[in-house]
Amino acid sequence: MTTDTSRHVDQSSSQAVGLDVVILGGGGHVGLPLSLALAQAGLRVGIVDIAASTVERIGRGEMPFLESGADELLAQVMPTGRLELTTSADMLDRTKIVVVVVGTPIDEFLNPSMTVFQKTVDQIAPHLQPGTLLVLRSTVYPGTTEYIAKALADQACEVDVAFCPERIAEGHALEELSGLPQIIGADEQAAGDRAEALFRNVTPHIIRTTTKEAELAKLFTNAWRYIKFAAANQFFEIAHEAGVDYTSVLRAIKTDYPRARDLPGPGLAAGPCLLKDTMQLAAFTSDHFGLGQAAMQVNEGMPAYIVSAMEKKYGDLRRRNVGLLGMAFKAESDDIRSSLSFKLRKLLLWSGARVLCTDPYVSDSRLLPLDKVLADSEILVIGAPHQVYRQADLRGRKVVDIWGLVDGIDL
Numbered sequence: 001m002t003t004d005t006s007r008h009v010d011q012s013s014s015q016a017v018g019l020d021v022v023i024l025g026g027g028g029h030v031g032l033p034l035s036l037a038l039a040q041a042g043l044r045v046g047i048v049d050i051a052a053s054t055v056e057r058i059g060r061g062e063m064p065f066l067e068s069g070a071d072e073l074l075a076q077v078m079p080t081g082r083l084e085l086t087t088s089a090d091m092l093d094r095t096k097i098v099v100v101v102v103g104t105p106i107d108e109f110l111n112p113s114m115t116v117f118q119k120t121v122d123q124i125a126p127h128l129q130p131g132t133l134l135v136l137r138s139t140v141y142p143g144t145t146e147y148i149a150k151a152l153a154d155q156a157c158e159v160d161v162a163f164c165p166e167r168i169a170e171g172h173a174l175e176e177l178s179g180l181p182q183i184i185g186a187d188e189q190a191a192g193d194r195a196e197a198l199f200r201n202v203t204p205h206i207i208r209t210t211t212k213e214a215e216l217a218k219l220f221t222n223a224w225r226y227i228k229f230a231a232a233n234q235f236f237e238i239a240h241e242a243g244v245d246y247t248s249v250l251r252a253i254k255t256d257y258p259r260a261r262d263l264p265g266p267g268l269a270a271g272p273c274l275l276k277d278t279m280q281l282a283a284f285t286s287d288h289f290g291l292g293q294a295a296m297q298v299n300e301g302m303p304a305y306i307v308s309a310m311e312k313k314y315g316d317l318r319r320r321n322v323g324l325l326g327m328a329f330k331a332e333s334d335d336i337r338s339s340l341s342f343k344l345r346k347l348l349l350w351s352g353a354r355v356l357c358t359d360p361y362v363s364d365s366r367l368l369p370l371d372k373v374l375a376d377s378e379i380l381v382i383g384a385p386h387q388v389y390r391q392a393d394l395r396g397r398k399v400v401d402i403w404g405l406v407d408g409i410d411l
């Protein structure tokens, strides 16, 4: 059943009309900004997403998550009728270009879950027209594009396949889609040319590679960022254990010294991509990606480091009220996927503290208003460095702030 929830599309008249591109997973953090950008460029875009509530929200003209500039763009695109939404893969029958951008989780062994792609092949194969261009945009384990091309060939689907990774920073997708170069990974000239033509609708900057080069380029990009955060976090821990003010060390390192410009500050390195993609590389090397696995130890160990340092500084935390400010995985975001604030909360609870959580962007009935948390907490911990906490009156409370958002670290 096709449940087209867009109020702005005449379902009966549009049903037979072809679509320039259909995005599978088009309601997600990567798929939706791309769908909007392509529709803005004048293409007729279809979104297929299994999350019915997401499809309904977008159909009502509501963004399902925070994304800079996307509310305005959605409002601009919907009345054009160039964006259609459905939960049914039947929509794929109406196009010759399909982009797949479903989530690619790791499993309980920290290995990529290949079942996602086995299921995707079974889902899309009956609907692919001969000569369709299939663009994979999810971040994938190396060799996945080739695997999918073969799996589709086994089902007698004649398709061109390309891998075109997304490299945006969540929350900044729309500006980065046009500003960043797009890597086009293809093993056949025709597939690469067709994918390049698609992405030239959003950016003039194109880089051509093979599929496996593009798959590795994407994973290396994320692992590199994750390792940099780990270096920053371990430097912080070394200085902190030595009783040295790391903010001052960082300022000394970075001031007017171009070679250290990309050293980040310490923080909770979390979110849906960096750890997952570093672990995909670990799986690819049969668990011989020492740098990546060490980065995981440092970054995932940061919440435990903070709690143990708090116990050293403040003594027994049992029955003490600790306010946790910011539950999203990063600043100015409403995304809680793989947020280390939740690990921090769990470890604080294990230490016996009463933990009061707040976040202005996250809607969760267990969270409390900032005022209530400030009023009732003895110690505050910054989980996500939202700007609002920099401006808030923290009422002279101790603030455990490894991010350097407010003055002093109190750890």
Ligand SMILES: NC(=O)c1ccc[n+]([C@@H]2O[C@H](COP(=O)([O-])OP(=O)(O)OC[C@H]3O[C@@H](n4cnc5c(N)ncnc54)[C@H](O)[C@@H]3O)[C@@H](O)[C@H]2O)c1
Residues within 6 Å of the ligand: 024, 025, 026, 027, 028, 029, 030, 031, 048, 049, 050, 051, 054, 101, 102, 103, 104, 120, 123, 137, 138, 139, 140, 166, 167, 168, 169, 170, 272, 273
């Ligand atoms: N979030 C980011 O900043 C980011 C950046 C670059 C790359 N990526 C990669 O992009 C991929 C998607 O990430 P995301 O953050 O957009 O995830 P997401 O969970 O926000 O979006 C995925 C969407 O796919 C839908 N979906 C899942 N299975 C489906 C299916 N079989 N058919 C139709 N729809 C389906 C979900 O309902 C969801 O709306 C991942 O591989 C991720 O690693 C994410």
